[in-house]
Amino acid sequence: MNNKFPKFVWFNNFGLSCSLTFLLLGLFLGSVGLSWVINSFLILIALITIAPAIILWRIRWWLRRDLVGDKCPVCSYGFTGFNKTECQCPNCGELLKIEGGRFHRIIPSNTIDIDAVEVSSNQLED
Numbered sequence: 001m002n003n004k005f006p007k008f009v010w011f012n013n014f015g016l017s018c019s020l021t022f023l024l025l026g027l028f029l030g031s032v033g034l035s036w037v038i039n040s041f042l043i044l045i046a047l048i049t050i051a052p053a054i055i056l057w058r059i060r061w062w063l064r065r066d067l068v069g070d071k072c073p074v075c076s077y078g079f080t081g082f083n084k085t086e087c088q089c090p091n092c093g094e095l096l097k098i099e100g101g102r103f104h105r106i107i108p109s110n111t112i113d114i115d116a117v118e119v120s121s122n123q124l125e126d
């Protein structure tokens with residue numbers, strides 16, 4: 001028994017017979033008038049290969065548009081959030097609203113927001 005490359009030959013014969021079977025099946029269906037079966041199969045294969053690329057591109061576009069990275073206006077801790085949503089700073093717990101690519105504090109309507117200025121006692125005496 002001469003078994004030099006039995007598996008290699010078997011795979012080649014199998015691949016050749018498989019592709020010949022598909023070719024003959026395609027020619028038969030085309031001659032009968034069922035080319036729409038082949039066309040729909042090819043369209044299905046094209047959709048299966050193209051759909052993941054389109055989905056990944058859409059997810060990247062959505063993240064680029066809606067993901068905002070900024071610093072908290074209270075404690076300057078940098079983090080990310082989604083645009084046009086409300087979130088809480090993970091560092092200080094301040095409620096924040098994300099608009100226009102920036103973080104803003106959520107302040108009740110009757111609140112006056114002030115910045116404290118430190119004044120040394122020497123300046124007051126002068």
Ligand SMILES: [Zn+2]
Binds near residue numbers: 074076091
């Ligand atoms: Zn904060």
